[in-house]
Amino acid sequence: MREPKYNLKFIIGIAILLSLLVLLPLFLPSYYIGLFSLMLIFAIFSMSLDILQGYTGLPSLGHAAFLGIAAYIVGLLNVKVFKGCNFGIELVAGILSAAIVACILGLIVLRSKDVYLLMILLASSMMLWGIAFKWRSLTGGDDGLPGIARPDLSFIHWNLGNTIHFYYFVLLFFIVSGILMYLIVNSSFGHILMGIRESEIRMQSLGYNTWLQKYIAFIISGIFAGISGILLAYYNGFVSPSEFHLVTSAEGLIMVILGGVGTLIGPAIGAVIIILIKNFISAYTEHWMIILGLIYIFTVIFAPEGIYRIFKKLLER
């Protein structure tokens, strides 16, 4: 399963891809640059889910919990506490909140497996949705929290109100998180996770505390999902309960499956495709949910191994 570590083709491919991303604002109108910011945000989200789903073999239908909690913490601090953006504190608080939620949830849910785990995670994220939805005085209910200010980076001459500047801001986070996640899944810890995915009993008999490894993977994955939540809050300028919703979690999963489970770069491609499709079909028809539903079904039936692997096979032929 594992790709060789220093595959020249792979590195060149990544380098081309990254330089394309950097040069993108030169070719595209600013509307698409905004869209690309959203894609990169969801790419971080789907890659973080892949650490759990693809590398550790823990299916999650509640990943939106981490994205949502970080987005809400940023939103609450931004709108209710600072009345403006205090980027350093918000970033740390957002990441911490996602980590704390992962710590608590992990303690309860990681004793369960497979189908049961899926259902419990689904229920957990929807519990947070319920709180965000009903606790009107704090969270604004289904109106959400509008008016989140973007970070003020004028001291390095970045004006994040500008779409292109904000795109580079997101791209920076994407590259850093992407590299970190790549290093994690290719480290010895990453290999332990893959061992757990293939056979947990074997890893246990080799002397690994598999519960602890899974717990750590769960928290790491939660933290990166939290980062995407922070960026999403700044991108939208508001947070709403839908951040926690099953729809968001399922979207993350379909990005992972469509792109290719356990490839890390695949889910990022999946995110780009899903966001693109959603954006285009919602412009043409109000019944875009039907089309999205069909995409879910057809992806699972016809491309269960994911676009990235199909693409790779074609290249190697």
Next chain:
Amino acid sequence: MIFFINQIINGFVFGMLLFLLAAGLTLMLGIMRIINLAHGSYYLLGGYIGFSIAKYTNSFFFACLGGLLSIGILGIFSYKIILEKHFTREPLAQVLVTFGMLLIISDLCRWIWGGTPLAIPKPEILQGNINLGKIVVPVYRLAVIILGGMILIFLWWFQERTKYGAIVRAGVDDDEMTEGIGINISFVKTIIFGIGALLAGFAGVVGGPFVGLSIGLDIEILLLAIVVVVIGGMGSLKGAFCGALLIGLIDSFGKSLLPELSIFTIFATMFIVLAIKPSGLFGIK
């Protein structure tokens, strides 16, 4: 005191409704390891179909019949055509496919019946209230409790006392062994899926007069049914019943006593049960 009794009755009624949903969901999970995320959509679609039938025929009976039959058939078709062939053993694939069905059904409902909430009119015989001193109980709600009880007894009898029930129980325990002794497990699974869907569609019509029908209800009710199944344990009808009553009562009290945290109380219950018994109250493994 009156408040207390009223809430208990409301909780029981809602619990019965949840039981109809959770019974199907738990059997699907137990025997096929399928999390059917479209289960709430079956409920909603059944309710909407019942609404239209009730509107044109003025008959609640036909509404129930139409709702349960159409959803039962839809369930069998979606299982046979989409679910069974491609991925009998892959939980994630099923989750995504059933979620796709959820999106499609939800959009179709919005398309056909619009976004405004609807309610199915109560049948004429079951209108009115029963006065017990100071407590006023709507006849319809009483009828739902009795109906739920009857379905519970029937399902229990079917599962524990008939040959077919024995086959289902064997399938929950070990479906490969069951197939090995010459039982057509694929047929059994199809029927179970159909019955589960049928109960969900029926629940949609029965719940129509007091829960109403609205877009978004599909996920809301699916979630409660999932919590019920998690609390009760996969594949256990007894668990589904106890879980449904528990959640019905907690929902009813939570909504009136702690409206801002009503959803939280339900999930808190789930977490407490899971912390004590990770496989649910009556879970096998």
